[in-house]
Amino acid sequence: MSLVPFTQSDALSIGVELELQIVNRHNYDLMPCAPDLLRLLQGRKLPGLVTPEMTESMIELSTGICTGYDDALAQLTEIQGALVDAANKLDVGLAGGGTHPFQHWAQQRIFDKPRFLQLSELYGYLSKQFTVFGQHVHLGCPDADTALYTLHCLSRFIPHFIALSASSPYVQGEDTGFHSARLNSVFAFPLSGRAPFALSWEEFERYFDKMTATGVVKSMKDFYWDIRPKPEYGTIEVRVMDTPLTITKAARIAALVQTLGAYIQRERPFAPQEDDYLVYTFNRFQACRFGFDGTFVDPATREHRTLREDLIRTLVKLEGHAADCKSDVALRELLADVSARGNDAQWIREVFSREHHLPEVVRQQAERWMAPLAQKNG
């Protein structure tokens, strides 16, 4: 199968996908109720989609094409409302968070769909260990070459996205010490990591053809890259985020992706090169492990600073574009996270240090995700 041509999409439009945890209401372990939720949502008109995921304790929601922050938040709110109605009818909780803090992967049930069963057979326990929950943001690009340019420029902000969204400090009942332990599960897949360095679509197609010729991959879906082009949609898809604990934060992070896209596509501020990736995995690890306190090495200047410092600089630099994109409110809230409030991983750890009981932590996570918008803060 050869690569489909890159469709044109509205530049800087965004789309948000969130993978959610379905938990029971007596001990807050994962519960395989995705088929039930999907059945209850049948026939209900939504601005986006709700679809099954790898295991039956997971469900994915995605918005349609959004113009910006307000639109994304409105669409997410509507889908959230429908999901919460269905969940209440089934007495299940829906929660954000990149990992379920104490689920046991061996007990997960694979969703009965050919692709999932096939993946499960190929990856064995990895596929069940992949019971992790991420946020993906699509960014519309006017053409294929701009898409690849944007992709390689956005790569330097991968640590920023990780630290802002991190919400997976606990895995299998243990504090991992990481802010985002979820990404450690993603690393285990053979085709994860960064996209190959190609700035023209022709070059990218050549790489893709060589890979399919090896028989290792069949389609773009087989690549688990941090950012990958999605030619059918005419977008690039940023995939490193943990699912945040609220839809508001998910929308704010999507707004940041859009604003960075505007900055990159309008100003063309960087000249990406292969050597930018020398510090890539180091930066990524630092963000996963230490969050905002991680060390960030500037790929161009090789300068060392904390990720917090670079995030604040970036957010300040984006002010003009944020006003254009109407994402200034969203970015100001993210700035408050970076400078004062901390990320969701810190919130989860704080709740645990107060409650000493992981099921209670999950209960509060579910309460937070399911709460109507007006009651939310942070």
Place this chain on the structure above:
Amino acid sequence: MIDSYLPAWPLHPDGVFWVGAALVLATLTGESVFRFLRWPRLVGYSAAGMILAAGGAGLNVYELQNSARAIVDTALAVLLFEIGHRVNLRWLRANPALLGMSLFESALGFGAVWILLVFLGFTALQSAIVSGVLMATSPAVVLRISSEFRSNGQVTERLLLLSALNTFYALLICSLLLGMMDADGPQGATASALHLLYLLGGSVLAAALLAWAVNWVERHFDFRDEGGALMLVGLIVLTLSLTRMLNWSALLTPLLAGALLRWRSPRPRLWPQHFGTAGGVLMVLLFLILGLSLNARILLAGGAAAALVIVVRLAAKLAAVLALGRVSGASWRQSVALGLSLNPASGVSFVLALSFLSSSAGAALHPMLAVAFSAIALLELLAPLLTRWALGYCADIAPDSASRSNGEAA
């Protein structure tokens, strides 16, 4: 002199010997049916009891020993507390169709069995007694099966909820029926109404006390470990003895206490299955004693009437669940599974039947209660298999979960 310390021949084993032997036989049968047939262990425990009873060691239901009764009551108190805590009242508010299903399922089951028995020539009151006793879906059986096979999903949650609710209705109706029988007797209507009020009010009070105590202890002990769980069992047993001393309901109290605790604080609680080893032994003994009492002789005494009662009860519960299944958000397959899994009757029905036996009109009720005991005995053996099958049919029990929970490689 040798005969001063050597035992006299032949040896005379004491009661402890028989308890030990029964336990070994029960667990052996339980493990065997679980491992080779993937049946619920409790079927093996009850079967072992019935085998022992066939060998002449059976218990007489109509004159059950105090020690056996005490074990049954304790085991039930623990189980009822556990299942009461699974009742999430918020769910009923969010999904009223489920409350409707619960009421309809209980009412239809009660009504259908009642009509059948009246048709068979029993009096209205006597028929109501059997119908009331059989209204409950055994909390013991559904809790055991769902944990033994790690059943996880909508049908399991609904089964536990419906079981807790129909047990609650059965307890209320049977108290009411006992009161009505007293009202016909020397006591008079006013006095028996007051008696009922005393019973229910007292049970609510004791339940509140137990819930409060558990909530308080919880702040200082971790129920996840064996010690904390044992403390919990201790509190339940203390409350049980309190309710017995004061003539309150020993069954209603723990059920209400569990539900009250859940309602008052949504904080999830984790305790070992049936509160650890102590609870585990109680469960084996419960089903063993049920097997010893509800033996082959009792099983056959009810005759065709008991078999008919079971069939009618099954059909009624299934029909009610199917009628409201889709509205409540379940699929057809799940509704069929839920309807069929509601069949078990065991400890609670047994104790309720016994309570009529000890009432003023007890002796006159023997033919009636024979039908009830016989139906319970049949359900004791067959219904768990149906429930186990139904939970697999709706995929709440994964195909390979039995081998996994047994620690074997698949």
